[in-house]
Amino acid sequence: MLDRNTPDDELWEAIKFGSVPAFELLFDRYWRAVYTTAFSFLNDAEAAAEIANDTFLNIWRKKDTLNISSFKNYLTTSARYHTYKVLKAKKKMRLSYVENYDQLPVSEILVQNEGEEKIRYLNLQVDIEHALLNLPKRCREIFLLSRITNLSNVEIAERLSISQRTVENQICIAQKYLQHNIKNIALTLLLAVILK
Numbered sequence: 001m002l003d004r005n006t007p008d009d010e011l012w013e014a015i016k017f018g019s020v021p022a023f024e025l026l027f028d029r030y031w032r033a034v035y036t037t038a039f040s041f042l043n044d045a046e047a048a049a050e051i052a053n054d055t056f057l058n059i060w061r062k063k064d065t066l067n068i069s070s071f072k073n074y075l076t077t078s079a080r081y082h083t084y085k086v087l088k089a090k091k092k093m094r095l096s097y098v099e100n101y102d103q104l105p106v107s108e109i110l111v112q113n114e115g116e117e118k119i120r121y122l123n124l125q126v127d128i129e130h131a132l133l134n135l136p137k138r139c140r141e142i143f144l145l146s147r148i149t150n151l152s153n154v155e156i157a158e159r160l161s162i163s164q165r166t167v168e169n170q171i172c173i174a175q176k177y178l179q180h181n182i183k184n185i186a187l188t189l190l191l192a193v194i195l196k
Contacts, residue, residue: 001139002014002019002021002022002025003025003031004025005093006022006025008026008029008070008071008072009071010022011023011025011026011071012026012071015059015060016063016064018063023034023056023059023060025183026071027056029070030075031052031056031070033072033075033079034051034052034055034056034075034076034079035048035049035051035052035078037076037079037083037085038051038052038079038082041080041083041087042083042086042087046187047086051079051083051086052079054082055075055078055079055082056144058064058078059078067112069133069137070133073132074135077130077133088102098179123126131177131178132178135173135174135177138160138170139170139173140174140176142156142159142160142167142170142171143171143174143175145159146167146171153167154169154170
């Protein structure tokens with residue numbers, strides 16, 4: 001029997017078999033989080049609500065083909081990706097020819113640069129989250145507990161009932177993997193800026 005305490009992975013399994021009640025439970029559980037993530041970048045209630053609704057609509061439509069190991073992580077990444085697309089589209093729409101760029105008020109130039117920085121930051125964040133999703137589940141979990149939750153290696157070892165040495169090894173593996181991938185992400189961003 002599905003209820004408010006049913007874990008995400010069980011709800012997701014039910015959704016893959018077409019369970020509308022399971023979908024409604026996950027929708028109720030996470031819609032606000034997706035909306036808040038989008039709103040924090042866009043500062044636009046209507047656009048944030050549209051992103052939240054579209055995110056869940058896409059999940060329902062693609063339930064047969066999606067492979068989601070962590071529903072919460074998937075939603076966060078998806079919300080940021082859709083927000084990035086909206087910010088990028090808004091940037092393109094605001095583009096206008098300026099004959100004397102040096103004569104623009106400084107505040108206007110700063111607003112334009114701030115928008116570009118927000119897009120770059122959001123894009124980098126999405127890429128890093130995608131890179132994290134490619135780590136083995138236990139390795140990702142240990143890394144997030146260490147770097148996001150700020151638990152010590154001893155606390156992580158106790159929480160997961162593993163040795164402190166295993167925790168250190170997994171963090172080291174995650175760091176090496178991310179360093180390699182972040183170099184590639186940074187290079188991609190640099191090329192995007194140079195070639196634009």
